Amino acid sequence: MTDRDRNGAEAPDPDELQLSPSETMAHNSAMRVSGAGRGERSTQKALASIVLGFELVIVVLIGLTLFGLGALEPRELGLYLGGGLALVIVVGLGVMRFGRAGIVIGWAVHVLMLLTGFLLPMAWIVGLLFTALWIYCMVKGAQIDRDRRAWMAAQGG
Numbered sequence: 001m002t003d004r005d006r007n008g009a010e011a012p013d014p015d016e017l018q019l020s021p022s023e024t025m026a027h028n029s030a031m032r033v034s035g036a037g038r039g040e041r042s043t044q045k046a047l048a049s050i051v052l053g054f055e056l057v058i059v060v061l062i063g064l065t066l067f068g069l070g071a072l073e074p075r076e077l078g079l080y081l082g083g084g085l086a087l088v089i090v091v092g093l094g095v096m097r098f099g100r101a102g103i104v105i106g107w108a109v110h111v112l113m114l115l116t117g118f119l120l121p122m123a124w125i126v127g128l129l130f131t132a133l134w135i136y137c138m139v140k141g142a143q144i145d146r147d148r149r150a151w152m153a154a155q156g157g
Contacts, residue, residue, distance in 0.1 A: 043148070044141025048106050049096050051137055055109065055130050056089045062116060062123055071119055081119075085112055103138070110134050 019027060030046045063082010065071075072078050089109055096102030110131045117124035 041148075042141070043144040044138060045096050045102065047137035047141040048103055048134075049093055051130065051134050052089050052093050052096075052102075052106055052109065055113070056086055056093075058126055058130070059085045059089060059113070062120060062126070066120055069120075078119075081116075085109065085116075088112070106134065 030050055031041060060082055063079050063086070066078025066081065067075055068078075072081075088105065092102050092105035092109060094102075095105065110127070113130060114124070114127040117127055
């Protein structure tokens, strides 16, 4: 019995990249969050979701650091700022699948993230790293999406 008979389809090409089950699950989750099930898939939105997801953790930690160091008066203001920025990120992730609103919110988050450097100087490093990662993902994601559309058009699909 061949692979085709067992699976009901052609056997995978051995030269094609095969994802592990955990990689497949992570990829599918990112694509689902970015709205991949609705029309055209967007690598740019998937990458944006990943960056904002990681940044969510960092923003909460920065809020806790501002609170713990007592960098602001009253101290609780650090928690409110971290929580508020985290809420903006969650909203950005939530609307990522609907048009360009999630990308715009992502740019706003990065501006706000850079502004936290005025409150906590070490946040400049984190803000610059995440902003550089965001820019790279936006440029490369758009390039991959353009190349995919061109390839699909050439294939007649």
